[in-house]
Amino acid sequence: DQQVKQNSPSLSVQEGRISILNCDYTNSMFDYFLWYKKYPAEGPTFLISISSIKDKNEDGRFTVFLNKSAKHLSLHIVPSQPGDSAVYFCAASSTPSNTGNQFYFGTGTSLTVIP
Amino acid sequence: EAQVTQNPRYLITVTGKKLTVTCSQNMNHEYMSWYRQDPGLGLRQIYYSMNVEVTDKGDVPEGYKVSRKEKRNFPLILESPSPNQTSLYFCASRTIWLGAYNSPLHFGNGTRLTVT
Numbered sequence: 001d002q003q004v005k006q007n008s009p010s011l012s013v014q015e016g017r018i019s020i021l022n023c024d025y026t027n028s029m030f031d032y033f034l035w036y037k038k039y040p041a042e043g044p045t046f047l048i049s050i051s052s053i054k055d056k057n058e059d060g061r062f063t064v065f066l067n068k069s070a071k072h073l074s075l076h077i078v079p080s081q082p083g084d085s086a087v088y089f090c091a092a093s094s095t096p097s098n099t100g101n102q103f104y105f106g107t108g109t110s111l112t113v114i115p
Numbered sequence: 116e117a118q119v120t121q122n123p124r125y126l127i128t129v130t131g132k133k134l135t136v137t138c139s140q141n142m143n144h145e146y147m148s149w150y151r152q153d154p155g156l157g158l159r160q161i162y163y164s165m166n167v168e169v170t171d172k173g174d175v176p177e178g179y180k181v182s183r184k185e186k187r188n189f190p191l192i193l194e195s196p197s198p199n200q201t202s203l204y205f206c207a208s209r210t211i212w213l214g215a216y217n218s219p220l221h222f223g224n225g226t227r228l229t230v231t
Contacts, residue, residue, distance in 0.1 A: 002157070004157075006157075032217045034219055034220075036222075041224070041225075042225070043119070043205050043222030043223050043224045043225050044158075044205070045222070046219040046220070046221070049217065049219060051217060089157065089158065091158075091220075093217075102160055102163070102173065102174070103160070103220060105150075105157040105158035105159075107155055107156060107157040108157060
């Protein structure tokens, strides 16, 4: 059963506007969450993460929000740029991460930013 | 440059012909892992290794083997490939030392395997 879900397979946004990608999880033991970005013919690259002790983490144009009670996280990209067009995966893990606990990935959302 | 290197990038083989996909990382990471990506299923973990000579099964280990004889290398072995192993495979690594309490996975560029 999918423990991390991305219910929107695709999203189109105009350049300059906000992109909001959503992710839901079912396992309340998850406490480390990540977003990865993937271009065609490349591996996923780490974008941003958040620990469950926080509800928001920002890095430049990228902000991740975590709502633990709803078991929901979202990635906001502002402003969106054409180079942001890619597939975005969310992932979750539970501590202690230094024991090699698994990362569980969603199915991905394909973002298209229209110039 | 810090990286995870997989070879080959593309591989077409026939059912039953043993193959190995190599993975090497130059970041001195303790943890290495293999994932497969299939449409509608996201990334699913096949095997992982927490250090040399320490390996364990992920969610979809059937039909695969791994070994970790050196810290930098983590090959994925398909002893008798079948068509349902046609997929996009990714190797990944991360550090798990204390102090790197939460650290992200770093991925290779993938190996697209087709088994006919």
